[in-house]
Amino acid sequence: MTDQTAAGGVVLAADGTPLKASLNRALRRNRIRAVMLVAPLLLFILFSFLIPIFDMTFRSVDNWHVGTLMPKTSAALAGWDGKDIPEEPVFVALVADLQAGAKSRQIGKVGTRLNYEKSGLRGMITSSARKSKRLKEGPYKAKVLKMHKKWRDLETWAVIKRNTAPYTIGYYLNAVDMKYGQTGEIVMQPENRRIYGKLFIRTFAISLAITVICVILAYPISFLLATLPLRYSNLLMIFVLLPFWTSLLVRTTAWIAMLQSQGVLNDLFVFFGLVDDENRLQLIHNLTGTIIAMTHILLPFMVLPLYSVMKTIPPTYMRAALSLGANPVVAFVRVYMPQTLSGIGAGSVLVFILSIGYYITPALVGGTDGTLISNQIAYHMQSSLNWGLAGALGAILLASVLALYLLYNRIVGIDNMRLG
Amino acid sequence: MPPPSYAGPVETAWYYGFRLICAFIFIFLITPILVIIPLSFNVEPYFTFTQGMLTFDPDAYSLRWYKDFISNTQWTHSVQNSFIIAIAATILATVLGTLAALGLSNSNMPYRSLTMGLLISPMIVPLIISAAGMYFFYSNIGLDQTFLGIILAHTALGTPFVVITVTATLVGFDQSLIRASANLGANPTTTFFKVIMPLILPGVISGALFAFITSFDEVVVVLFLAGFDQRTIPRQMWSGIREQISPTILAVATILVMISIALLATLELLRRRSERLRGISPG
Numbered sequence: 001m002t003d004q005t006a007a008g009g010v011v012l013a014a015d016g017t018p019l020k021a022s023l024n025r026a027l028r029r030n031r032i033r034a035v036m037l038v039a040p041l042l043l044f045i046l047f048s049f050l051i052p053i054f055d056m057t058f059r060s061v062d063n064w065h066v067g068t069l070m071p072k073t074s075a076a077l078a079g080w081d082g083k084d085i086p087e088e089p090v091f092v093a094l095v096a097d098l099q100a101g102a103k104s105r106q107i108g109k110v111g112t113r114l115n116y117e118k119s120g121l122r123g124m125i126t127s128s129a130r131k132s133k134r135l136k137e138g139p140y141k142a143k144v145l146k147m148h149k150k151w152r153d154l155e156t157w158a159v160i161k162r163n164t165a166p167y168t169i170g171y172y173l174n175a176v177d178m179k180y181g182q183t184g185e186i187v188m189q190p191e192n193r194r195i196y197g198k199l200f201i202r203t204f205a206i207s208l209a210i211t212v213i214c215v216i217l218a219y220p221i222s223f224l225l226a227t228l229p230l231r232y233s234n235l236l237m238i239f240v241l242l243p244f245w246t247s248l249l250v251r252t253t254a255w256i257a258m259l260q261s262q263g264v265l266n267d268l269f270v271f272f273g274l275v276d277d278e279n280r281l282q283l284i285h286n287l288t289g290t291i292i293a294m295t296h297i298l299l300p301f302m303v304l305p306l307y308s309v310m311k312t313i314p315p316t317y318m319r320a321a322l323s324l325g326a327n328p329v330v331a332f333v334r335v336y337m338p339q340t341l342s343g344i345g346a347g348s349v350l351v352f353i354l355s356i357g358y359y360i361t362p363a364l365v366g367g368t369d370g371t372l373i374s375n376q377i378a379y380h381m382q383s384s385l386n387w388g389l390a391g392a393l394g395a396i397l398l399a400s401v402l403a404l405y406l407l408y409n410r411i412v413g414i415d416n417m418r419l420g
Numbered sequence: 421m422p423p424p425s426y427a428g429p430v431e432t433a434w435y436y437g438f439r440l441i442c443a444f445i446f447i448f449l450i451t452p453i454l455v456i457i458p459l460s461f462n463v464e465p466y467f468t469f470t471q472g473m474l475t476f477d478p479d480a481y482s483l484r485w486y487k488d489f490i491s492n493t494q495w496t497h498s499v500q501n502s503f504i505i506a507i508a509a510t511i512l513a514t515v516l517g518t519l520a521a522l523g524l525s526n527s528n529m530p531y532r533s534l535t536m537g538l539l540i541s542p543m544i545v546p547l548i549i550s551a552a553g554m555y556f557f558y559s560n561i562g563l564d565q566t567f568l569g570i571i572l573a574h575t576a577l578g579t580p581f582v583v584i585t586v587t588a589t590l591v592g593f594d595q596s597l598i599r600a601s602a603n604l605g606a607n608p609t610t611t612f613f614k615v616i617m618p619l620i621l622p623g624v625i626s627g628a629l630f631a632f633i634t635s636f637d638e639v640v641v642v643l644f645l646a647g648f649d650q651r652t653i654p655r656q657m658w659s660g661i662r663e664q665i666s667p668t669i670l671a672v673a674t675i676l677v678m679i680s681i682a683l684l685a686t687l688e689l690l691r692r693r694s695e696r697l698r699g700i701s702p703g
Contacts, residue, residue, distance in 0.1 A: 059556070249661075
């Protein structure tokens with residue numbers, strides 16, 4: 001192709017337009033093509049995944065119950081100063097709301113919502129709604145106060161008023177073992193009801209323990225795999241890859257067969273006389289079971305990045321250190337290990353991220369003291385139906401995972417992530 | 421392999437000691453998977469080795485649990501469901517993921533790393549959170565307890581793997597081949613199927629395998645979204661472990677281990693092919 005040059009010294013493309021404009025147009029077209037290729041998946045992920053996640057975390061602040069189902073009371077309470085039991089107009093609104101709620105059978109939701117903040121309020125709301133059907137005319141204040149003793153409690157009214165707001169941080173307070181006190185200030189839960197703080201700490205501690213065990217177990221075998229000749233290491237790699245590709249449920253089932261009191265390990269212990277037949281070890285449905293099974297499941301995620309880093313370290317470095325007079329331990333610690341740190345970092349963050357969000361294995365082999373925060377989220381989703389709290393716990397877990405992921409991205413870079 | 425001949429006693433001891441430690445770790449990795457295979461032939465309804473099994477008495481072994489697996493409609497349904505869901509999700513994920521990877525590896529793509537982050541987010545977000553979010557959202561739009569809902573959910577979970585593997589393959593892809601093809605008169609579609617596709621095929625297939633296994637093995641989302649009619653194999657195993665523990669689970673597990681061995685072999689073949697192809701292509 002020959003360059004054409006116009007009078008002003010501008011380089012022209014083959015079709016006579018300035019080359020710069022022509023290039024820009026090609027670039028723009030190229031960019032549009034790239035965006036069009038990505039767009040279908042981006043839209044799909046947005047609708048099938050990102051919006052649902054956002055929707056769930058939104059539930060952790062959403063507080064529609066009182067404002068929507070008791071609109072008159074909410075309006076009447078707007079001007080209440082909180083110093084004394086409200087006056088008659090509030091009770092007129094309350095009775096109207098209770099009657100409407102009893103008719104539409106929705107009032108129970110208000111009771112459930114209020115009960116999260118102060119126990120006993122569900123009973124108060126449902127019984128009062130039932131009784132309110134018989135109230136024909138006012139003045140209502142005295143009659144309502146007689147219905148349930150909690151109506152005479154100033155705190156009840158404070159709770160109702162607080163929850164007329166469309167958004168709440170109540171679920172998050174609950175998720176970090178705090179609550180609103182008598183006068184609306186934020187206080188810690190009583191000692192015996194602080195469960196989530198302990199659970200978060202336990203989740204992090206178990207994940208950390210699993211990560212450390214994985215590093216300790218993965219380091220020697222990765223080193224062996226990286227230093228053996230390829231034909232041996234490819235064979236040994238099957239020991240890592242087969243568990244990696246085996247169904248999670250299969251591996252969990254296998255650990256149940258291994259660890260239960262009549263299981264393979266206990267049989268071996270009894271056979272070798274390490275344990276009496278009567279005192280077989282309790283290895284499953286507790287913390288031990290969770291840690292053993294999860295370490296086994298996550299170990300390949302540590303071996304693979306560590307192996308790929310070790311593979312790139314030239315063996316000559318170690319030989320150089322040895323020939324310069326370092327003893328093998330010094331040479332290993334000061335020459336070899338620093339070069340594997342990026343692999344340890346990548347593997348550790350990966351294993352840690354995976355284990356703090358683990359659900360299946362702890363649910364099946366964890367018993368009560370081996371369960372993690374995910375299990376509590378599932379419990380609130382499926383059994384207690386406290387979706388706001390599930391959302392809040394989920395949002396905290398999600399935030400920790402995303403923070404760790406950013407760290408992982410800093411260490412490895414997502415483009416360098418290798419699979420299999 | 422013996423230690424080198426110049427090694428002293430300490431080195432020799434360390435050499436064998438290190439290998440012994442490694443052997444224990446490899447045993448830890450593989451034993452649980454191997455143990456379930458003989459246990460699945462147990463004639464007794466237990467998860468344990470009986471006296472007869474240890475003395476290799478042929479009467480202690482049977483195909484009882486395999487027969488139970490084949491004749492039990494709950495299990496056969498779950499196999500059918502698993503394949504329907506996994507195949508549909510794999511096709512969707514592979515098509516969407518490959519197209520997106522082609523766009524992402526274009527250096528002119530705006531907001532590249534942000535887009536990449538969003539696209540692979542289903543892989544990073546803990547499953548329980550994804551499942552909870554999808555449960556609320558899909559119930560609101562009437563997709564809970566339907567095959568479509570689970571297929572869409574599994575597609576979302578599978579696409580990050582396709583995006584990552586195909587993007588990785590495209591790193592070694594010579595972009596000038598596309599221009600050469602256009603120059604020789606091929607339209608973009610022909611270029612895609614005749615030039616790009618054959619070269620990135622190993623990446624696409626291994627991405628598809630990852631997507632397939634993700635869906636095939638996934639149970640948390642299924643726990644939340646599936647009704648009785650959409651129960652998959654892992655879901656059936658879950659209730660098997662929780663409710664009525666029977667060695668049928670071990671028979672299923674053994675079959676699944678065989679499937680993963682087949683998958684592993686496929687991937688290894690692909691890896692070799694990809695290395696061979698990359699050896700001859702420039703860049």
